Amino acid sequence: MKKNMFLLVCAIVSSVFVWGQDERMISGTVSDGNSPISNVQIAVLENGESVFSNTDGKYTIVADTGDVLTYTYMGMKTITIRVEDVTRILNPIMILDVNELDEVVVESSKRLSQKNIEEQYTVRENIIKTAYGYIDAERSSGRIGFIQEDDITFAAGNILNLIATGRLQGVQIIDGGVFIRGISSIENRRPAVFDVDGQIFTQIPMWVDLGNIKRIAVLNNLAMTTQYGTIASGGVIVINTLAGNIAKKGIVDQAKLRNNFYKDDALDSEGRKNNWPAYKKQLYASTSVETAQITFKELAVTHSNSPYFLLDAQAYFTEEWDRADLGEEIIANHFTPYTENSVLLKALSYQYQEQGQYEKANATYKEVFLLRPNYAQSYLDMARSYREIGSTIKSASLHARYGYLQEQGFMEIDTAGLGSIMDREFNNLLALEKDAVVEKGKRNKLFVAKEDFEGTRVVFEWNDGEAEFELQFVNPGKQYHTWKHSLADNAALIAREKNFGYNTMEQLIDGSLPGNWRVNVTYLGNKSLTPSYLKATVYHNYGTRAQRKEVKVFKMSLKNVNQELLTLRSAMGVASK
Incomplete structure (x- = not known):
C-alpha cells in the first residue's frame, strides 16, 4: 500500500507544473465589443512569436498549453490570457486605456444614437444587432427582411432548411450555397456570409439552434454591408440569438450606482424559462416519462452532437422524473464530446453533485484530475468529492499532498486566493471529522485551529x-x-x-x-x-x-x-x- 502511494505521488509530482508540449493553433477575432480591430499584436510571451489581426480582426497563432498570449494595441488596455488544455478559440474584447475622462456635455439630437437604438431593441422588431452595431430598419439605407422568433418553427430542423422554406425573401440555396437575389455579386456566385451574434462565418452555421434564435435579418445592399469588406459582397444574413443578444432595457441610473440599492430587476426563474432553447421547452412540456423519451429521441437526431443538449437532457430525466438511469444512459451513449475535455467533464461533475450522485461525481473528477494534475483546483475538487462519498481519510490525504507539493516547491504557494480556501476546507474537515481521520491515540496531538x-x-x-x-x-x-x-x-x-x-x-x-x-x-x-x-x-x-x-x-x-x-x-x- 505504501509503495503504491509512493508511486502515485511520484507520478503526480513529475507532472505538476510541467505543461505538456501540446502545441496547437489558437484562433479568434479581436474586437471592441462592436467592431473588429485590425493590427492588434498577438504574441506568445514565452518565445516572442507574434502575429497581427487582419482587417476583420481575425488572427491565428501557434501556442502550447501554459503559454501566455498578450493582445496589444495602442490606446487599448493590454490583455493577457494563459492558454489552457481546452483553449482553441479566443475572441477577446479590448477596452480603452483611459485613466480619467473630463466631463462632457452632449446636446440633444433628433438622430438616434447606438445607445438609443440598443435600448429599443427588445420592444421593436425592426432592429437588428450586427458585428458593427445596431441597424434600425426604419432609418436604414435599404430594405431589410426579417424573420422574428415567433415565426420560426422547429419543424425546419436546422437553419439551412429554414432558409429553404422561403421565409427569408430574396434568399435562395444554389448548389449548397446561400445567395441573395438582387445583389450584384450573385452573377459571380458570391455566397452570403453569416453574422451570428457579432461573429462572422463564411460557412452556413448549421449548429445554430432554431429555438435559440431571437431575430434574423437580410442585409442586401452595399450601403449596409460595406463595413464587412469584400467578404460580404454577396450580402449578409444576420442572426441574433436569445443567449447572445439581450439588449439593455434602460439607461443606467447613476443614483442607483451611488446608493447601490437593489431594484428587484433581476430576471427570475420564469423569465429564464422563456429564454430556454426550443429543445428544452419541448422536453419539459412532456406529460410522462414515456413521451419524454420519445421527444428526446426525436431531438437527438439534430442535437446529439451538442454536449450542452446532452447535459440538459441528463438533468431533465434525473431531476424531473427521478430517472437517474435514463440520464446516465444519455451520457454513456454520447460520451465522445466529453472525452479528454476537462471543461465539459467539470460541468457534468457539477450536475452529479447537485443531484446527489456523489460516486459518479467522484469518478468524473478523477478524469479531470488526470487531465489537469498541475491545477490546484484538481486537488480541491478531489478532496471535496472524497469527503462527499465518506472517504474522509482520502480527502485529508489530498489536502496533505497539496501542502507537501507546495513545501517541496513543486506547486507555488498561494496565500491570497485559493490558499485561504484550501486552509479553511482542511481545517473544517479536521474539526468536524477528526475521529474518522486520525487514530484515537493521536487525536490529542493534532492541532486544529478554531474556526474563525x-x-x-x-x-x-x-x-x-x-x-x-x-x-x-x-x-x-x-x-x-x-x-x-x-x-x-x-x-x-x-x-x-x-x-x-x-x-x-x-x-x-x-x-x-x-x-x-x-x-x-x-x-x-x-x-x-x-x-x-x-x-x-x-x-x-x-x-x-x-x-x-x-x-x-x-x-x-x-x-x-x-x-x-x-x-x-x-x-x-x-x-x-
Whole structure:
C-alpha cells in the first residue's frame, strides 16, 4: 500500500507544473465589443512569436498549453490570457486605456444614437444587432427582411432548411450555397456570409439552434454591408440569438450606482424559462416519462452532437422524473464530446453533485484530475468529492499532498486566493471529522485551529477559466455589492487564477445583518459561443456540528442580463434557485 502511494505521488509530482508540449493553433477575432480591430499584436510571451489581426480582426497563432498570449494595441488596455488544455478559440474584447475622462456635455439630437437604438431593441422588431452595431430598419439605407422568433418553427430542423422554406425573401440555396437575389455579386456566385451574434462565418452555421434564435435579418445592399469588406459582397444574413443578444432595457441610473440599492430587476426563474432553447421547452412540456423519451429521441437526431443538449437532457430525466438511469444512459451513449475535455467533464461533475450522485461525481473528477494534475483546483475538487462519498481519510490525504507539493516547491504557494480556501476546507474537515481521520491515540496531538467564521458560507466554482461574469450580493437592506470576474475589471485576478490553476471564490455571510440575502449573476461570455457552468455550494451553520450543505448549478448562457441565482433565507434556511 505504501509503495503504491509512493508511486502515485511520484507520478503526480513529475507532472505538476510541467505543461505538456501540446502545441496547437489558437484562433479568434479581436474586437471592441462592436467592431473588429485590425493590427492588434498577438504574441506568445514565452518565445516572442507574434502575429497581427487582419482587417476583420481575425488572427491565428501557434501556442502550447501554459503559454501566455498578450493582445496589444495602442490606446487599448493590454490583455493577457494563459492558454489552457481546452483553449482553441479566443475572441477577446479590448477596452480603452483611459485613466480619467473630463466631463462632457452632449446636446440633444433628433438622430438616434447606438445607445438609443440598443435600448429599443427588445420592444421593436425592426432592429437588428450586427458585428458593427445596431441597424434600425426604419432609418436604414435599404430594405431589410426579417424573420422574428415567433415565426420560426422547429419543424425546419436546422437553419439551412429554414432558409429553404422561403421565409427569408430574396434568399435562395444554389448548389449548397446561400445567395441573395438582387445583389450584384450573385452573377459571380458570391455566397452570403453569416453574422451570428457579432461573429462572422463564411460557412452556413448549421449548429445554430432554431429555438435559440431571437431575430434574423437580410442585409442586401452595399450601403449596409460595406463595413464587412469584400467578404460580404454577396450580402449578409444576420442572426441574433436569445443567449447572445439581450439588449439593455434602460439607461443606467447613476443614483442607483451611488446608493447601490437593489431594484428587484433581476430576471427570475420564469423569465429564464422563456429564454430556454426550443429543445428544452419541448422536453419539459412532456406529460410522462414515456413521451419524454420519445421527444428526446426525436431531438437527438439534430442535437446529439451538442454536449450542452446532452447535459440538459441528463438533468431533465434525473431531476424531473427521478430517472437517474435514463440520464446516465444519455451520457454513456454520447460520451465522445466529453472525452479528454476537462471543461465539459467539470460541468457534468457539477450536475452529479447537485443531484446527489456523489460516486459518479467522484469518478468524473478523477478524469479531470488526470487531465489537469498541475491545477490546484484538481486537488480541491478531489478532496471535496472524497469527503462527499465518506472517504474522509482520502480527502485529508489530498489536502496533505497539496501542502507537501507546495513545501517541496513543486506547486507555488498561494496565500491570497485559493490558499485561504484550501486552509479553511482542511481545517473544517479536521474539526468536524477528526475521529474518522486520525487514530484515537493521536487525536490529542493534532492541532486544529478554531474556526474563525460561523454562519452561511457560499463557495462558487465555474467550469471554464475563460468565463466572465458578475456576482451581485444583495443584503437584507436591499443594498448590494458586485464581485466582477472579467478582464475589463479584474484582469489581475483572472491571471492569478490561470497561473495557479483554480476557478473558485467564497462569500461569508454572518448573522450581523439578519434576513434574506439574494445572489444574482450577469454572464458576460467566455470568448466563444458556448455556455459556462457556475456551481454554488451553500454551507449552512458553517463550522458547527449542525453544518450542512447543498449544491446548486447554474447554466450561464444568456448574456448581459442580471439573473436571480440564489436566495439565502437566513443561516438556518435553505438556498433556492
